[in-house]
Amino acid sequence: MSVHGPIPILRIGSTLLVSIQLELRDAVADAFQADVLSAIEKRGTTGLVVDISGLDMVDTYVARILAETGRMAKLMGTSTVLVGMRPEVAATLVRMGYGMEGVRTALDLDAGLALLGHVIAQRK
Amino acid sequence: MDHRKYMTILKLDDAAIASRRAFFSISDDDLARLASLRPLAEKVTDAIVEGFYALLLGHPETRKFFSDEATIRRVKRTQREYFMGLFSGRCDLAYVEDRLRVGAMHERIGLAPTWYLGAYRQYLQLIRDHFDAEIKDPAQSREAFFSVQRIVFFDVALAIDTYIAANLEALGRHQAAIRELSTPVIRVHDRVLLLPLIGAVDSHRAQQIMESVLTHVVEAQARCIIIDIAGVPVVDTRVADHLLKTAAAVRLLGAEVVLTGITAQVARTMVQLGLDVSSMHTVSRLSDGIELALGMVGKSITNKGS
Secondary structure: OEOOOOOOEEEEOOEEEEEOOOOOOHHHHHHHHHHHHHHHHHOOOOEEEEEOOOOOOOOHHHHHHHHHHHHHHHHOOOEEEEEOOOHHHHHHHHHOOOOOOOOEEEOOHHHHHHHHHHHHHHHO | OOHHHHHHHOOOOHHHHHHHHHHOOOOHHHHHHHHHOHHHHHHHHHHHHHHHHHHHHHOHHHHOOOOOHHHHHHHHHHHHHHHHHOOOOOOOHHHHHHHHHHHHHHHHHOOOHHHHHHHHHHHHHHHHHHHHHHOOOHHHHHHHHHHHHHHHHHHHHHHHHHHHHHHHHHHHHHHHHHHHHHOOOEEEEOOEEEEEEEOOOOHHHHHHHHHHHHHHHHHHOOOEEEEEEEEOOOOOHHHHHHHHHHHHHHHHHOOEEEEEOOOHHHHHHHHHOOOOOOOOEEOOOHHHHHHHHHHHOOOOOOOOOO
16 A cells, blocks of 8 residues: 555555545645556556545546546556546536546446456456 | 415515515505595495406406305405505505415416406506595595505506416426426336437436436446437437437446437438437447347347247
8 A cells, every 4th residue: 555645545466446535636636646657667557446436526637637547557557447436527527528538437346346357358 | 375485486575575665656655645545445445346346247257266156255355355455554564465465366266467457457447436436626536546556556566476476486397397207217127227218308408318317327337328319309419419428428437328219310310410429339229229238238138948
């Protein structure tokens, strides 16, 4: 577990699990991205699950950070799944024209881990 | 609806009443004059009420509101109270509340404003005639009549406002009912939902559709939601855009949309308008859509052994 930033990053085997429970202000969002990437760098990681079920608001900046982090992780050989987005968050993002193309999503952690397993198996 | 509810809807507080009073030119002198006319009013009240009901009972449209003698006796009594109320010398919250009670009652029995306004005309004429007969000085009679006219018009405005408020309230209730009926989400199978859309989709409804779809997907932990648009008469750029947005939002949740019920006409329109719906799975028939959706949750439809 990394203790640098305010958001704990858990490791299960070769998968990182991040559950965002507090509002992502700009500085926290930046710290989140840096922490996740350095955690990937430190040890071989194949998958990243980001749970955002605790967020009742996601602005375009946070959405961009989340999408970007996924793309950056991809460059480092890690597949990302975003799980637990709330309906009102999804509706707002789409209304703002921010569909987060290229980001894998799942309903909850369970479905997210299953999807990740599937994606990683396909990659091999 | 209770008349107190109208007080709230029409935002009738002391300030609003003062503003209305000013507009209808009801001065303190008018109220004092009306109060001083009370003895005269008591004297003519029976004659005026009789003359008033002669009109109401003489016309087929208004006659039907008075089914029997007992009703007529009762309404005449109410009418006397109403008439004397004009000469109370008050024009405050209590007075308005009393007037709204009358307006709410007329709205409840379904007396249309036409007859209401016509009846008021008769009322004013009767008052004028009786004042002219009773008050010797023509100038004084004229002043007295104008004071009555002011408060009567004040009453008429309250009555019309009550009608409008009641109709708006009914409209709101109907819209709520339609809203509930407009997005019925059905559970087809474990983690597969179906939303059959029927009728035109405007942007207001499209927003409801999106909210309803997203909430249901999360609640049911659905993997897939089938949206059947066979019952949507016109699929234009706007409707397609709404559907695409919904599909994008559903994807953000981690589920997928299957669009079914695409008729030849709709397919032709979509292509001619250059609409790209490739982000959704699209099939023509609902049955194919169900099969596709079941496939997503690892199920399939097979024949029972022959």
